[in-house]
Amino acid sequence: MCAAGADACLITANANLFYATGQVVAGYLYIPQQHEPLLFLRRPVGLSGDHIIYVRKPEEIIEILDQRGISPPKCIMLEGDVISHSEWLRYEAVFSGSAVINGTPAIRKARSVKTDFEISLFRRSGIIHSGVYRKIPQLYRRGMTDVELSVEIEREMRLAGSYGIFRVFGQSMEIFIGSLLAGDNAAAPSPYDFALGGKGQHPSLPIGADNTVLREGMAVMVDMGGNFTGYMTDMTRTFSVGKLPEHAYFAHQTALEIQAETARMAVPGAICENLWQRALDIADRNGLKNCFMGISQQAKFVGHGVGIEINELPVLGARSQMTLEKNMMIAIEPKFVIAGVGAVGIENTFWVTDSGGEKITLLDDQIMDLTA
Amino acid sequence: MCAAGADACLITANANLFYATGQVVAGYLYIPQQHEPLLFLRRPVGLSGDHIIYVRKPEEIIEILDQRGISPPKCIMLEGDVISHSEWLRYEAVFSGSAVINGTPAIRKARSVKTDFEISLFRRSGIIHSGVYRKIPQLYRRGMTDVELSVEIEREMRLAGSYGIFRVFGQSMEIFIGSLLAGDNAAAPSPYDFALGGKGQHPSLPIGADNTVLREGMAVMVDMGGNFTGYMTDMTRTFSVGKLPEHAYFAHQTALEIQAETARMAVPGAICENLWQRALDIADRNGLKNCFMGISQQAKFVGHGVGIEINELPVLGARSQMTLEKNMMIAIEPKFVIAGVGAVGIENTFWVTDSGGEKITLLDDQIMDLTA
Numbered sequence: 001m002c003a004a005g006a007d008a009c010l011i012t013a014n015a016n017l018f019y020a021t022g023q024v025v026a027g028y029l030y031i032p033q034q035h036e037p038l039l040f041l042r043r044p045v046g047l048s049g050d051h052i053i054y055v056r057k058p059e060e061i062i063e064i065l066d067q068r069g070i071s072p073p074k075c076i077m078l079e080g081d082v083i084s085h086s087e088w089l090r091y092e093a094v095f096s097g098s099a100v101i102n103g104t105p106a107i108r109k110a111r112s113v114k115t116d117f118e119i120s121l122f123r124r125s126g127i128i129h130s131g132v133y134r135k136i137p138q139l140y141r142r143g144m145t146d147v148e149l150s151v152e153i154e155r156e157m158r159l160a161g162s163y164g165i166f167r168v169f170g171q172s173m174e175i176f177i178g179s180l181l182a183g184d185n186a187a188a189p190s191p192y193d194f195a196l197g198g199k200g201q202h203p204s205l206p207i208g209a210d211n212t213v214l215r216e217g218m219a220v221m222v223d224m225g226g227n228f229t230g231y232m233t234d235m236t237r238t239f240s241v242g243k244l245p246e247h248a249y250f251a252h253q254t255a256l257e258i259q260a261e262t263a264r265m266a267v268p269g270a271i272c273e274n275l276w277q278r279a280l281d282i283a284d285r286n287g288l289k290n291c292f293m294g295i296s297q298q299a300k301f302v303g304h305g306v307g308i309e310i311n312e313l314p315v316l317g318a319r320s321q322m323t324l325e326k327n328m329m330i331a332i333e334p335k336f337v338i339a340g341v342g343a344v345g346i347e348n349t350f351w352v353t354d355s356g357g358e359k360i361t362l363l364d365d366q367i368m369d370l371t372a
Numbered sequence: 373m374c375a376a377g378a379d380a381c382l383i384t385a386n387a388n389l390f391y392a393t394g395q396v397v398a399g400y401l402y403i404p405q406q407h408e409p410l411l412f413l414r415r416p417v418g419l420s421g422d423h424i425i426y427v428r429k430p431e432e433i434i435e436i437l438d439q440r441g442i443s444p445p446k447c448i449m450l451e452g453d454v455i456s457h458s459e460w461l462r463y464e465a466v467f468s469g470s471a472v473i474n475g476t477p478a479i480r481k482a483r484s485v486k487t488d489f490e491i492s493l494f495r496r497s498g499i500i501h502s503g504v505y506r507k508i509p510q511l512y513r514r515g516m517t518d519v520e521l522s523v524e525i526e527r528e529m530r531l532a533g534s535y536g537i538f539r540v541f542g543q544s545m546e547i548f549i550g551s552l553l554a555g556d557n558a559a560a561p562s563p564y565d566f567a568l569g570g571k572g573q574h575p576s577l578p579i580g581a582d583n584t585v586l587r588e589g590m591a592v593m594v595d596m597g598g599n600f601t602g603y604m605t606d607m608t609r610t611f612s613v614g615k616l617p618e619h620a621y622f623a624h625q626t627a628l629e630i631q632a633e634t635a636r637m638a639v640p641g642a643i644c645e646n647l648w649q650r651a652l653d654i655a656d657r658n659g660l661k662n663c664f665m666g667i668s669q670q671a672k673f674v675g676h677g678v679g680i681e682i683n684e685l686p687v688l689g690a691r692s693q694m695t696l697e698k699n700m701m702i703a704i705e706p707k708f709v710i711a712g713v714g715a716v717g718i719e720n721t722f723w724v725t726d727s728g729g730e731k732i733t734l735l736d737d738q739i740m741d742l743t744a
Contacts, residue, residue: 080458
């Protein structure tokens with residue numbers, strides 16, 4: 001807040017409210033630099049605490065601050081990349097005597113470095129998430145479609161405690177739980193900024209499984225979000241229906257090499273773009289640059305921060321000059337799309353430590369045969 | 373657009389893009405009053421058409437318009453209630469010679485009246501949605517929790533073709549597929565602006581099922597979204613575990629009376645608030661005002677428009693002066709929370725016609741016994 005030049009911040013978006021208070025509420029968390037935070041709450045009814053003040057609307061905030069002898073801020077940070085323009089105008093009017101700046105970059109940066117408690121939530125999520133993935137071969141039945149297999153995995157996720165909801169930063173990003181890509185559907189470009197696309201079932205949600213029947217020789221990539229603790233681990237495993245062509249296994253091993261190398265580089269101080277560049281170099285050296293992270297449409301990143309939202313800072317991608325910091329939590333996801341086969345590759349969630357990324361989604365990384 | 377004083381509109385949000393183009397894309401749909409619309413597209417790659425122009429960023433739009441001899445708008449409408457403040461600033465700079473106004477109210481109003489094609493999608497959704505609800509008693513097993521029953525319903529929804537995603541208007545609204553409320557959890561207030569609340573499984577998503585074990589004498593209210601066509605029908609049914617106390621059935625019958633009466637009133641020209649007021653009067657006359665739409669926290673509406681998003685215009689609620697129009701599609705959802713029992717009541721999706729609301733979620737409205 002200081003670095004950004006503000007002396008107060010108003011938090012109103014769900015992910016930030018959960019981050020700051022431990023629960024989603026409908027209200028306005030006012031964090032002044034010189035006082036205790038105050039939670040101006042609309043809903044739910046029935047909460048109490050020293051810092052909780054019920055209001056019907058944000059316009060009441062200034063008067064309440066005044067009654068408590070708290071001067072209005074000189075400069076207040078709002079969540080400019082998240083709240084709508086109309087909401088911004090409303091809060092700007094509430095704090096009409098104050099300068100108003102966009103606090104989202106600072107908030108996202110703060111959220112990118114995790115506390116010990118947050119790390120413990122990721123660890124727990126990693127164990128549950130891996131446990132569900134371990135069961136996937138048992139869920140496969142001959143003749144299934146990609147959607148049918150996805151539905152059985154979703155069910156296991158939910159029974160294992162997933163809250164289901166998949167939080168993404170950015171109003172144009174959306175997905176249901178995650179994606180399962182079989183065969184050439186993995187090459188279908190999508191409007192969304194996920195690592196890979198997929199046609200989806202309908203133009204209203206063009207991402208992921210598209211009712212492809214799973215057939216011998218297909219690669220099946222499962223990248224489904226685990227939301228077991230409010231903090232999402234991100235993991236992908238590649239499955240095969242029987243045996244894949246040799247070049248698919250070669251590409252998968254190349255993905256594992258990229259993962260090992262970028263995880264090794266994931267130490268505090270590393271520049272994010274360098275991990276992406278190194279990934280690209282390894283893909284190139286192995287003759288796989290043209291199918292790295294897609295074919296007709298290629299993602300320009302090999303990983304990203306994870307947290308309450310699946311796409312937190314930093315981005316391990318082109319032109320990302322952000323440096324890694326200790327206790328960031330990042331997903332590394334090198335993937336290749338093999339024409340006529342499907343997507344192969346890997347994704348794990350790593351904890352950034354002084355000795356590199358420590359994998360917390362603990363499951364073997366090799367391709368698993370669904371028919372074995 | 374004319375009525376709002378604008379001569380162009382820029383559509384960038386997913387729900388509006390799907391409404392206007394039939395598919396979600398990453399891009400900017402420019403709709404000038406005097407020319408054909410142009411779709412400035414970022415992703416996916418590979419689409420083509422007379423009106424499609426690929427761009428990397430919105431800053432290219434003005435130059436392309438100029439090359440085509442299209443003058444910049446005098447006044448452009450942006451989606452001010454949906455896009456972030458940062459996005460608004462960016463588009464405002466793109467159209468720096470133009471006045472910029474918030475187009476969301478006009479867009480939402482336009483979307484509230486459905487075309488014949490949209491109505492056919494709702495009809496299809498209503499049939500599939502009802503088909504899944506019909507199976508619910510078969511999914512019940514003795515000793516189940518509310519979450520476990522919900523998971524089995526979710527699975528049936530998905531296998532019946534639901535895309536899963538639940539689109540809601542407003543950045544602070546969120547839910548996973550829908551809610552199942554058993555017993556006293558129905559009385560738990562939530563931060564969200566849905567008809568009823570529920571504690572949820574975790575403070576990161578405090579809505580709906582909370583791992584209550586389903587027990588004899590409990591009411592189980594299922595309100596799960598069906599997204600089978602891109603247009604969501606909304607329906608609620610009440611189930612019982614064995615027999616409920618008599619006053620719960622009485623309250624349910626009162627809900628059916630409210631539904632019948634408000635559906636009868638749902639003709640073009642009706643003022644929305646009047647339907648709410650009538651609902652409240654019937655609840656009051658039956659001595660049930662204190663538990664209508666909640667107990668400690670009561671929703672102040674009895675229905676709402678549905679569409680690509682679950683909460684479209686109009687709102688059938690307090691202070692809603694909007695009038696119903698022919699071919700609006702509305703959910704009517706009178707519900708009561710009975711202490712020690714759970715929620716009872718009903719929700720159906722109705723098509724507004726000259727002779728009142730025509731129910732399109734075709735399933736019996738009575739309480740169904742899960743153990744029968």
